Amino acid sequence: xxxxxxxxxxxxxxxxxxxxxxxxxxxxxxxxxxxxxxxxxxxxxxxxxxxxxxxxxxxxxxxxxxxxxxxxxxxxxxxxxxxxxxxxxxxxxxxxxxxxxxxxxxxxxxxxxxxxxxxxxxxxxxxxxxxxxxxxxxxxxxx
Amino acid sequence: xxxxxxxxxxxxxxxxxxxxxxxxxxxxxxxxxxxxxxxxxxxxxxxxxxxxxxxxxxxxxxxxxxxxxxxxxxxxxxxxxxxxxxxxxxxxxxxxxxxxxxxxxxxxxxxxxxxxxxxxxxxxxxxxxxxxxxxxxxxxxxxxxxxxxxxxxxxxxxxxxxxxxxxxxxxxxxxxxxxxxxxxxxxxxxxxxxxxxxxxxxxxxxxxxxxxxxxxxxxxxxxxxxxxxxxxxxxxxxxxxxxxxxxxx
Numbered sequence: 001x002x003x004x005x006x007x008x009x010x011x012x013x014x015x016x017x018x019x020x021x022x023x024x025x026x027x028x029x030x031x032x033x034x035x036x037x038x039x040x041x042x043x044x045x046x047x048x049x050x051x052x053x054x055x056x057x058x059x060x061x062x063x064x065x066x067x068x069x070x071x072x073x074x075x076x077x078x079x080x081x082x083x084x085x086x087x088x089x090x091x092x093x094x095x096x097x098x099x100x101x102x103x104x105x106x107x108x109x110x111x112x113x114x115x116x117x118x119x120x121x122x123x124x125x126x127x128x129x130x131x132x133x134x135x136x137x138x139x140x141x142x143x
Numbered sequence: 144x145x146x147x148x149x150x151x152x153x154x155x156x157x158x159x160x161x162x163x164x165x166x167x168x169x170x171x172x173x174x175x176x177x178x179x180x181x182x183x184x185x186x187x188x189x190x191x192x193x194x195x196x197x198x199x200x201x202x203x204x205x206x207x208x209x210x211x212x213x214x215x216x217x218x219x220x221x222x223x224x225x226x227x228x229x230x231x232x233x234x235x236x237x238x239x240x241x242x243x244x245x246x247x248x249x250x251x252x253x254x255x256x257x258x259x260x261x262x263x264x265x266x267x268x269x270x271x272x273x274x275x276x277x278x279x280x281x282x283x284x285x286x287x288x289x290x291x292x293x294x295x296x297x298x299x300x301x302x303x304x305x306x307x308x309x310x311x312x313x314x315x316x317x318x319x320x321x322x323x324x325x326x327x328x329x330x331x332x333x334x335x336x337x338x339x340x341x342x343x344x345x346x347x348x349x350x351x352x353x354x355x356x357x358x359x360x361x362x363x364x365x366x367x368x369x370x371x372x373x374x375x376x377x378x379x380x381x382x383x384x385x386x387x388x389x390x391x392x
Contacts (some may be wrong), residue, residue, distance in 0.1 A: 054190065055190045064232070067326070079197060081196055112179045113175065115175055119152045120152065
């Protein structure tokens, strides 16, 4: 079923460095914007801005697992100096085809952080993985 | 849908120095990441970053217990000599995945309110790598034991073999002659029938509890099989309770 308004995300697609980790992700935050640069001058009484560089990041909440080819095994090697940028992709619905109502956001990223463990006794072992920009976003709406 | 490896935090095991603090801890965190360095140049319209140094922290939260580790925690704060730490996120059976490092304590906080359980927060940074490892020996040893060999892999020329030892209890009360020696061996096969090589030797443990961070062993080491050997000696039924892990990074 294509995403419609209002939409409930229940089948989002999370692709990290050629690995589909959708089955372990339960939350995605994808802030996208532009830096606002002040351009106030004498003579005005209201703040004025102009847009600067586009900024984006992706934070995915995962259920942590140490199984081969899953969350930890995929993301841990992506953290560190001199690690090359890698592709990530996010779209609202994994099952449906890419389209205007199910765009896929494709970009190259670096991994800023993923805790090895972070939680309390009896809680689900979950961790947030934070990805930062290594390039512009490509919005794919072509099926 | 069944998610392989997804688990609740129930059996997390934590050793810090010579203390097993699992029984007084109810939350833990090992933040791990890399500094993101701005790498913007003219011509681009999107912020670009490049990864810098890796960063690691540690933090344990639990119920304050003056008898278990309070004095140890207190004395470690600000100590320039780091102590080994081992964290087993899921379970702590031999062969399980653990994370080891040598830690510096930056914070030990005890809090509590009227009619509330007193709590502690103990945390800081590392003065070594945070090393993904394997728990190779664990338990109370009454006799010398060659632990199970496991295929952890080779050590490349740019890598090191790391190991942490936590001895949390000893039967020696200072008057006996009991000793515990822990060594790390490697072999090209699972045989360990005379062709193995000793790669690391921890300082002999005698009385009381102790912890040690093995000086990292540089590669290249082509052997892929590794094991821990525990040698117990002395009179009056010696016993030593310990955990030992090996990692390659």
